[in-house]
Amino acid sequence: MYETINSPFKLGNVTLKNRIIFAPTSMGLKEEEYLEKLGAIARGGTAMIIIGDVPVLKSPFLSLYSRKGFLRYRRITETIHKNGALAAAQLHMSDSQFRSLIKYLPGMITGKIKPDEMRVLLNDTVSGYITGLTDKRIAEITQGFGKAAVLAKDAGFDVIQIHGDRMCGSFSSSIYNQRTDRYGGSAENRARFACEAVAAVRKTLPDMTIDYKLAVRQEDPHYGNAGVLKEELPVFVPLLEQAGVNSFHVTLANHSDLSDTIPPASHPYFHGQGCFLPFCDEVSRLTDLPVCGVGRLCSPDFVEEQLKSGRIQLAAMSRQLIADPEWVKKTSSGAGSRIFTCTGCNRECLGGMQAHKGVHCIRDRIKTANESLCHERKVLP
Numbered sequence: 001m002y003e004t005i006n007s008p009f010k011l012g013n014v015t016l017k018n019r020i021i022f023a024p025t026s027m028g029l030k031e032e033e034y035l036e037k038l039g040a041i042a043r044g045g046t047a048m049i050i051i052g053d054v055p056v057l058k059s060p061f062l063s064l065y066s067r068k069g070f071l072r073y074r075r076i077t078e079t080i081h082k083n084g085a086l087a088a089a090q091l092h093m094s095d096s097q098f099r100s101l102i103k104y105l106p107g108m109i110t111g112k113i114k115p116d117e118m119r120v121l122l123n124d125t126v127s128g129y130i131t132g133l134t135d136k137r138i139a140e141i142t143q144g145f146g147k148a149a150v151l152a153k154d155a156g157f158d159v160i161q162i163h164g165d166r167m168c169g170s171f172s173s174s175i176y177n178q179r180t181d182r183y184g185g186s187a188e189n190r191a192r193f194a195c196e197a198v199a200a201v202r203k204t205l206p207d208m209t210i211d212y213k214l215a216v217r218q219e220d221p222h223y224g225n226a227g228v229l230k231e232e233l234p235v236f237v238p239l240l241e242q243a244g245v246n247s248f249h250v251t252l253a254n255h256s257d258l259s260d261t262i263p264p265a266s267h268p269y270f271h272g273q274g275c276f277l278p279f280c281d282e283v284s285r286l287t288d289l290p291v292c293g294v295g296r297l298c299s300p301d302f303v304e305e306q307l308k309s310g311r312i313q314l315a316a317m318s319r320q321l322i323a324d325p326e327w328v329k330k331t332s333s334g335a336g337s338r339i340f341t342c343t344g345c346n347r348e349c350l351g352g353m354q355a356h357k358g359v360h361c362i363r364d365r366i367k368t369a370n371e372s373l374c375h376e377r378k379v380l381p
């Protein structure tokens with residue numbers, strides 16, 4: 001039962017014990033609660049946990065470059081390893097200027113600017129920022145991917161994921177990238193930044209497994225503003241492969257609404273199981289490298305079918321593993337009917353993050369309510 005889900009998989013130089021990956025998920029939690037959550041997901045049987053948004057350069061937020069930040073990442077990898085999973089660092093370079101962030105900070109703090117409004121305001125600054133970056137700054141950033149990868153390895157990470165959205169995605173996008181030099185114009189030129197970032201990691205760590213989060217945007221209907229148009233994939237995929245990528249993690253591009261890339265069950269277009277898998281089909285046609293699907297992957301039967309048919313080689317989940325960290329364990333032990341299936345409500349996960357309350361699940365509330373009910377009635381939960 002579910003033998004493909006539970007079969008090991010060789011990804012570059014590492015072996016995953018099964019095909020399930022915790023997708024990059026920034027949680028906005030205090031350290032203890034965060035480590036507890038990661039530990040639970042690792043114990044629940046997932047093969048690899050991708051830590052979202054690890055900064056490529058020194059940052060006012062915690063980064064690999066400060067002693068405090070480095071030790072925090074080391075605690076994260078130790079927790080993940082101790083509980084039986086591998087750890088991947090998602091190297092992330094923002095495409096919002098810190099200056100713009102500072103400008104809008106007072107409005108954010110006083111609540112005059114809501115988080116989704118803030119995102120729109122920041123998105124409006126992306127094109128000017130990307131188009132105006134000097135060659136010198138571009139080189140600092142792309143080389144930064146290599147430096148951060150070395151630090152990530154020292155902190156215990158087993159795999160590097162390059163965040164192909166954000167700055168890589170904005171350079172890739174003909175909507176945001178209005179440059180007229182070798183980083184702009186043709187699809188080949190727009191792929192250059194991402195390929196240099198990948199090549200920098202490959203050069204500093206020749207044996208490291210490099211996964212690339214490939215952000216795809218689509219027209220008709222239009223979704224996503226950063227990233228690579230479906231029609232441009234035949235240019236981007238081989239170039240990224242030549243630069244040193246070992247696998248692709250394929251999803252919808254960002255910079256439209258967050259609820260497009262993290263779609264609720266009520267989303268008008270991406271509401272179904274495996275909503276982004278058609279993008280994986282496009283990528284698989286162009287490469288023999290493993291492709292990881294993500295996006296509303298919840299039911300063990302559905303996931304097994306996608307893996308078994310070879311449509312995808314790996315399956316990543318964010319909200320489903322937040323809802324039930326024991327998804328893999330329950331699936332492999334025949335207790336699949338006891339899985340708490342993600343309802344796709346987005347209330348406490350994306351909603352919690354946007355309300356600065358940290359990422360949780362409505363399940364936590366249901367459990368707490370049940371427990372207190374049982375306590376009142378003096379019965380065991």
Ligand SMILES: Cc1cc2nc3c(=O)[nH]c(=O)nc-3n(C[C@H](O)[C@H](O)[C@H](O)COP(=O)(O)O)c2cc1C
Pocket residue numbers: 023024025026027052053090163213251261262263294295296297316317318319320349350353359
């Ligand atoms: C609370 C939350 C935080 C996320 N943070 C990140 C992140 O840091 N980096 C990233 O690339 N994707 C991030 N994502 C997107 C997920 O990796 C994933 O692509 C998306 O949620 C769709 O998968 P799902 O249906 O399994 O949740 C986040 C998603 C959620 C719900």
